[in-house]
Amino acid sequence: MPGRQLGWIDFYNFSLNAPLVLDFSSIHPFSSEIFIMNKFVLPFALTALALLACGKKEEVAAPAASAPVAAATSEEKVLNIYNWPDYIPEGMIAAFEKETGIKVNYDTFETNEALNAKLVAGNTGYDIVVPGTAFSPAQVEAGFFQPLDRAKLKNYGNLDEAIMQALGKADPGNKHLVPWAWGFTTVGINRTKVEKALGKMPMPENAWDLVFKPEYTSKLKSCGIAYLDSPTEIMPPALHYIGKDAYSNDPADHKAAADMLGKVRKDIRIFSSTMIDDVAGGKACAVVGWSGDINIAAGRAKDNGSKDVIEALLPSTGGMIFFDSMAITKDAKHPANAHAFIDFYLRAESGAAVSNEMSYPTANKAALAQIKPEVSGNKTIFIDAATAAKMVPPGKFTNEGREAMANAYTAFKKGK
Numbered sequence: 291m292p293g294r295q296l297g298w299i300d301f302y303n304f305s306l307n308a309p310l311v312l313d314f315s316s317i318h319p320f321s322s323e324i325f326i327m328n329k330f331v332l333p334f335a336l337t338a339l340a341l342l343a344c345g346k347k348e349e350v351a352a353p354a355a356s357a358p359v360a361a362a363t364s365e366e367k368v369l370n371i372y373n374w375p376d377y378i379p380e381g382m383i384a385a386f387e388k389e390t391g392i393k394v395n396y397d398t399f400e401t402n403e404a405l406n407a408k409l410v411a412g413n414t415g416y417d418i419v420v421p422g423t424a425f426s427p428a429q430v431e432a433g434f435f436q437p438l439d440r441a442k443l444k445n446y447g448n449l450d451e452a453i454m455q456a457l458g459k460a461d462p463g464n465k466h467l468v469p470w471a472w473g474f475t476t477v478g479i480n481r482t483k484v485e486k487a488l489g490k491m492p493m494p495e496n497a498w499d500l501v502f503k504p505e506y507t508s509k510l511k512s513c514g515i516a517y518l519d520s521p522t523e524i525m526p527p528a529l530h531y532i533g534k535d536a537y538s539n540d541p542a543d544h545k546a547a548a549d550m551l552g553k554v555r556k557d558i559r560i561f562s563s564t565m566i567d568d569v570a571g572g573k574a575c576a577v578v579g580w581s582g583d584i585n586i587a588a589g590r591a592k593d594n595g596s597k598d599v600i601e602a603l604l605p606s607t608g609g610m611i612f613f614d615s616m617a618i619t620k621d622a623k624h625p626a627n628a629h630a631f632i633d634f635y636l637r638a639e640s641g642a643a644v645s646n647e648m649s650y651p652t653a654n655k656a657a658l659a660q661i662k663p664e665v666s667g668n669k670t671i672f673i674d675a676a677t678a679a680k681m682v683p684p685g686k687f688t689n690e691g692r693e694a695m696a697n698a699y700t701a702f703k704k705g706k
């Protein structure tokens with residue numbers, strides 16, 4: 291939908307001169323936080339409003355210092371969490387268990403589709419789930435989540451107000467969703483291997499060519515191409531690549547995207563949503579993956595003594611922004627414990643740990659001052675203003691659109 295894309299850019303341009311930006315500078319003139327606020331997060335956050343911006347402004351409390359987790363209730367001391375793999379700092383669950391005496395059962399899912407199937411079936415057994423924006427608006431609307439009790443979330447004010455306003459489009463009034471982290475789906479490469487495989491052929495202007503254009507994939511198949519394994523991860527960038535709305539619900543558009551994908555199908559070696567080790571270990575040299583996971587792979591390769599350069603690229607036509615949020619299921623057995631965990635997660639140090647250790651930007655504004663300079667300065671984690679302007683904002687699918695898209699994806703994957 292051209293209107294949305296235009297809105298994103300217009301809003302961004304507007305935000306560059308917005309008094310709000312200047313206000314932040316004058317409030318925190320000497321803080322390192324302002325560097326991040328002005329240069330990376332704030333422009334992005336304001337930009338994000340454009341997409342999701344048709345909703346009305348919601349009040350979010352001013353940031354407060356981190357508060358201790360509220361005293362638990364008579365609820366049994368158990369909490370069941372369902373989250374993405376490789377998405378939580380080491381030791382965070384243990385620290386929460388130690389402080390509260392609540393035993394956490396932590397399971398993982400690999401795709402939004404898998405989580406959604408569980409939510410649709412009901413009785414998930416999970417108290418907290420972490421859906422992404424491709425599904426969360428529809429899940430909120432379907433009544434899968436219970437409203438948050440803000441009185442139990444003393445650290446709620448640590449959240450970035452601009453991001454919360456943007457998320458308000460997915461979750462009117464911010465009643466159900468609390469941001470876990472955000473990032474973007476993009477092209478990741480092992481530059482060392484890719485340059486070797488391409489030989490004399492120069493790197494393309496648009497990084498998406500590396501994974502969607504036969505001239506490139508036919509060469510890169512020798513060092514391994516991997517795609518995330520999900521319709522809602524692959525079809526939006528494919529739609530965007532062929533010039534359609536990334537969040538189109540039109541089956542004809544899905545068919546066109548699947549036709550394009552069909553031309554490179556034979557060159558794709560791996561379909562996986564847990565590709566960090568494949569990238570770090572040299573099994574895949576060009577991927578459609580998540581920004582943070584590609585950065586984690588880069589760090590892991592280094593730790594393993596590899597000299598290969600692994601990078602998350604910033605395609606000239608933009609990556610696909612996503613927000614993942616915590617929500618408490620409607621039939622959660624441990625809602626008080628769930629609130630206690632969410633409040634623990636909302637502490638500034640928790641948000642900082644997610645960015646520092648998992649390479650995903652946090653929506654926790656109070657955390658920004660604790661983020662390591664090499665993380666805040668990495669433009670593939672905290673994207674800069676120019677990149678933010680190019681990114682494809684999250685969109686909504688209808689159920690019918692999602693189904694048509696899933697069919698197109700399955701046909702492509704089967705090679706039909």
Ligand code: N2P
Nearest residue numbers: 374375376377422580
């Ligand atoms: C998994 C990160 C999930 C990001 N490591 C996409 N929702």
